[in-house]
Structure formats: C-alpha cells, structure tokens
Amino acid sequence: MAPCRLYTLKSPFFLKQISDIPRTNPRGTHFSNSSSMNKAVSIISMQQNFTRSKSTLNDDIHIRHAKELKNVKKIFIEKAKERSVDGLYMIDMIQRLGIEHHFEEEIQEAVRKQYLKIGTHSYYNIDHNLQLSEVALQFRLLRQQLCDIDTGVFGNFMDKKGRLRQKFWGDTEGLIELFEASQLSIEGEDDLHEAGNFTYHLLNSRFHDHHEANVIANTLKYPIHKSLPRWWKELGLAKDFKLARDEPIKWYMWSMACLTDPVFSEERIELTKPLSLVYIIDDIFDVYGSLDELTVFVDAVNRWDLGATEQLPDYLKACFKALYDITNEFSIRVQNKHGWNPIKTLIKSWIRLCNAFLEEAKWLSSGKLPNREEYLENGIVSTGVEVCLVHAFFMLGEGITNETLVLMDGFPPLVSSTSTILRLCHDLEGAKDNDQVGKDGSYLTCYMNDHPGVSEETAREHIKHKISDAWKCLNKECFTPTNPFPSSFAKVCLNAARMVPIMYSYENCSRSRLKEHVKSLLYGDGIREMILQKDQSLVL
Incomplete structure (x- = not known):
C-alpha cells in the first residue's frame, strides 16, 4: 500500500x-x-x-x-x-x-x-x-x-x-x-x-x-x-482481480491476515468458510429476514436441528443447511487431523452469535437502543470474532486440552479483547460514513444517549480509551508466559486485531480503504500467476 x-x-x-x-x-x-x-x-x-x-x-x-x-x-x-x-x-x-x-x-x-x-x-x-x-x-x-x-x-x-x-x-x-x-x-x-x-x-x-x-x-x-507485517506481492489473490463487492476476497483477506505463514494454505481456505457464513448471516439479519423468521431460524440453530426450519423461506433453509454441513465437515476434518472433535464448542459459538444477531434485530424492530454496557456485551459477540477464532484454534491443532476447551467455551479474554477492539473500532470509524450507521445502534450512539449533552468528540475520546484498554488486555494475554493457549493461537488473535484498521479504515468520511490496499498488492513486477487452482473455490 x-x-x-x-x-x-x-x-x-x-x-x-x-x-x-x-x-x-x-x-x-x-x-x-x-x-x-x-x-x-x-x-x-x-x-x-x-x-x-x-x-x-x-x-x-x-x-x-x-x-x-x-x-x-x-x-x-x-x-x-x-x-x-x-x-x-x-x-x-x-x-x-x-x-x-x-x-x-x-x-x-x-x-x-x-x-x-x-x-x-x-x-x-x-x-x-x-x-x-x-x-x-x-x-x-x-x-x-x-x-x-x-x-x-x-x-x-x-x-x-x-x-x-x-x-x-x-x-x-x-x-x-x-x-x-x-x-x-x-x-x-x-x-x-x-x-x-x-x-x-x-x-x-x-x-x-x-x-x-x-x-x-x-x-x-x-x-x-x-499493524500487519509487510506481505509478499505474490500473495495468491485472484488472477484477474476485481474487488468491487467481491465478498469472497474480503473474507479471504481475514484468513490471510490471521494465518500469515505460507504453510497454512489449506487452513486459510478452511477458515474462510465460517468467515463467509458470519458475513452472510449478518446480512440476513440486517436486511432480509423478518423478526418472526429470524426468531424461528435462531431456534433451529439453538436446537441444531435441520427439521426445525420447515416453516422458513428457502433462503433461510439453505443458510442453515450450509451452516450445519460446513460445521460438521469442519469438525470431522479436525478430528481426523488432530484427534479432537470440536463440534460441541463450535455449535456453542454459533448459538451465541446468532442469539446476539437476534438481539440486535429486536432493538431494530422496537426502535429502542440499549445502554452502552448492554450494547457492548452483546456487540463483542455479534462481531463474529469468537466464531472465527474458535475455528482457527481447532484448525491449528496446538494446545487442545480439557483446560483450553473449557476456557474456549467461556469466551476467554484472549478472544473477548480481540472482539472488543473490532467492535469499538468498527463503531468509531464506521460512524464517519452515514451509510455504515446501522439502526441497531453503535457504541458511540449508545454512549451519547446515556450521557445527554456530551459532545461527539468527548464520546470518541472515551471509545479510544476503551480501545487502548482492550489492547492492553490483549497484550497481557499474549505476553504472559502462563497463558494456557499456545503462542500460535495468540498470534492469530493479534493478527486479527491488526487487520481491523484495514477493514474499518474510514478516512474523510469515505469507505474502508480495503480495496486500494488489496489492489496495491498486485502491482508488483511479474505478477501473472497469482493463485493455486484450489484457491479458486472460495465461493460456497
């Protein structure tokens, strides 16, 4: 760039x-x-x-x-x-x-x-x-x-x-x-x-x-x-790159940011699958589904039962079927490779995420926003960071013990601090673009509602302090020798946090600069053959 x-x-x-x-x-x-x-x-x-x-x-x-x-x-x-x-x-x-x-x-x-x-x-x-x-x-x-x-x-x-x-x-x-x-x-x-x-x-x-x-x-x-380290110019992106609304590339960018070692080609592709589902399901809750339909959908997820979707529109049936199949296939792959079946933990993470999406849909439907604490507690879940990091943890296959399984089920600080950074940065930077301000609120909006008369500048400074505190928490988790999670997973969490400024880098009230960042990666000498055949199958 x-x-x-x-x-x-x-x-x-x-x-x-x-x-x-x-x-x-x-x-x-x-x-x-x-x-x-x-x-x-x-x-x-x-x-x-x-x-x-x-x-x-x-x-x-x-x-x-x-x-x-x-x-x-x-x-x-x-x-x-x-x-x-x-x-x-x-x-x-x-x-x-x-x-x-x-x-x-x-x-x-x-x-x-x-x-x-x-x-x-x-x-x-x-x-x-x-x-x-x-x-x-x-x-x-x-x-x-x-x-x-x-x-x-x-x-x-x-x-x-x-x-x-x-x-x-x-x-x-x-x-x-x-x-x-x-x-x-x-x-x-x-x-x-x-x-x-x-x-x-x-x-x-x-x-x-x-x-x-x-x-x-x-x-x-x-x-x-x-920040992320310098990436190689020959980075395995689409041969004839056209980013405009090209969501699979956006999803894959997260995987490339979190798993930078070249040996993780297969892992990057596998991580892109749950990442894509997070974005797709988020769009369904924000744009497509009615509150009644979404409630039935979440009930099916809570029960993890394909039969519970019979009364839903075809697109919601297809969405849950994709979620169900991809999660089970991922679990089988991890079990075959590392000897652990993570299906229970993965399901719990999806249940938490979908319930957080539903809570936001209820706020949107009622027109009433929560206070800032309630918003943030729900908001760090609705980022989808937990779902993606849980998948990354099992995919790496290191440090999987009964202790880390219990911790992973409970939203550990290593994960929650990363989620907090993304949520607050998204709400802080996204609010500069009117098109990005959702009617289900933002931390900035909720904070100003809780403090009538406070200036937006003061509210922004408060959010920046909270982002700084979240980084301190993440640093502590990553650099404490007694951290029960392996350093490879801590690095994934750090890289996810480092990716946030790219995904949510709004400047002068313009949209994220992700497009120019990715396109600049392609302007190197001799960039012709960019991607393996198997990397061209990213679309679900």
Missing part, C-alpha cells in the same frame, strides 16, 4: 544500516551489509512460489532458495555475535518483512542470549551509553518473545517525576522506538503508557519538517505491534 504502512516496510532508521549506503549508527559502530537486505528480499520474491506452487518450479529455484536462506541465516548469526543489538535489528527487519517463520530457531537463540546478557536491571544502570532506541527495541522484542521484562529498564531515561528527560526530546529514532515499545504495555504499566502518549504528541508536533516526516507520520498512525 503506497500510503499505508500496514503492508509496506516502514523504512525505519535501522534499515539504513543495511542499505546500499554504509552508515554509522548512534554508537559509532559500523553496521552495513547491502547483501543481507538483497538476500532477504530475494527470499521474499521466491518463497511464495516455493511453498505454494512446487509443481511449477524447477530444481534451480529450490537450490537458489535454500542457498539464499542459508546465507541470510549466516549473516544473522554473525551480526548477532559481533554486537547483540545488531542481532535485534536483524530480527526487527525480518519480522517487518513477514518472513520470521524461516528464522524461528535463530530468533529464539538471539533473544535468549540477549535476555541472559541483560540479567537484571543493573545491566541498564551500569551501561549509561545505551541509546534509548536500543533499550526500547530490546524491550519490545524481548516482550514479544515472552521474556520477563518490565518497564524499569527505561529508568535511566526518565526524570524523578517519571517523565522522559528533556535531553531525549530531540532523539527522533529513540522517540520512535519508545513509542513502538509503548504499544506493548499491559494493565498497570501506566508509566510506559504515558511515555507513549508523550512521545506521540512530541513527534506529532515537532517533526513536520524532519527529513523522515513521512516515516514518523506512518509510525504514529500504524505502530508495528498493531
């Missing part, structure tokens, strides 16, 4: 250290290797075809891919040995490029050594030459890898009142990294949260004429933790 960093590399300052122009970093240590960047990019250009279209490749491509990957890993290890922070710069670059699945062992080892090196906070207290950018990067990457690191590492950069010392206000690189680190704050880390707010306002107000002004603006709008 040309104007948006959700899909493009941000061109952060550290990338200049591996560009074609040698550069000295703030500590005076030369760190330049243009071949490392070139090799990484060559992996990007080849690896999609390597993993998704093996039948079309010759042996030379396989050999080149293996050699280039080996060379980059060698560079990675050498740089990490020379200076550990350079290893962290490499990790950051690799993650921003979205190719970390090639370097899982190397990343784990580099982070482990860095964590052992810092030991206690005395490391930061003794080495007063550490740069703010380095410490902030260390904090972010170590926390991402579930290392036990707290905000005390920033002590040397704060004054007695806990605010960033004035001497660092002009350190643009340090401010950017501190802002990025603040996005991983959890509940109770008010000092880091406030530091993030301060750096945001500082960068937003003082660096308009800076030579990296565009980088700064993109960072503030799309912090890396809350």
